[in-house]
Amino acid sequence: MLGEQAAARVYRAGPAARRSKLTGRAALLALVVCSLVVALAYPTRLWISQRAEIADQQRQAQEARERVERLRDLKARWQDPAYVERQAREHLHYVRPGETGYTVADGDEGEPRRGPAGESPDQPWYGRLWDGLDTADAS
Numbered sequence: 001m002l003g004e005q006a007a008a009r010v011y012r013a014g015p016a017a018r019r020s021k022l023t024g025r026a027a028l029l030a031l032v033v034c035s036l037v038v039a040l041a042y043p044t045r046l047w048i049s050q051r052a053e054i055a056d057q058q059r060q061a062q063e064a065r066e067r068v069e070r071l072r073d074l075k076a077r078w079q080d081p082a083y084v085e086r087q088a089r090e091h092l093h094y095v096r097p098g099e100t101g102y103t104v105a106d107g108d109e110g111e112p113r114r115g116p117a118g119e120s121p122d123q124p125w126y127g128r129l130w131d132g133l134d135t136a137d138a139s
Helices: 002-079 081-091 125-138
Strands: none
Touching: 002 081
């Protein structure tokens, strides 16, 4: 009779007892998973940010290599006397001995060209400075 009562109690409490066991196991499993997520979140975030930083540094290094290559090419061009002469003639209006240099004005002989602030773009910077001072003084 004692055995039958115990069997009846187990039978009645069986799913509840099993549920409580599974709930405890599930809670423990959830706790372990949450602990792992918390423990791995910071190192994972650091790893991702370091990968981004490495990619950025590699991009900057590639840009620096390209800039060095451009500067080497420019240096090699400036070592060529023909290039130096062409640049001097083009930008500084140099002429060779015996040559005659000409400056050709554009066809507008009427009103001089004016810049956005009313100054002549052909006027040197110090002329524009004095004109600005005169204008301010006249006001």
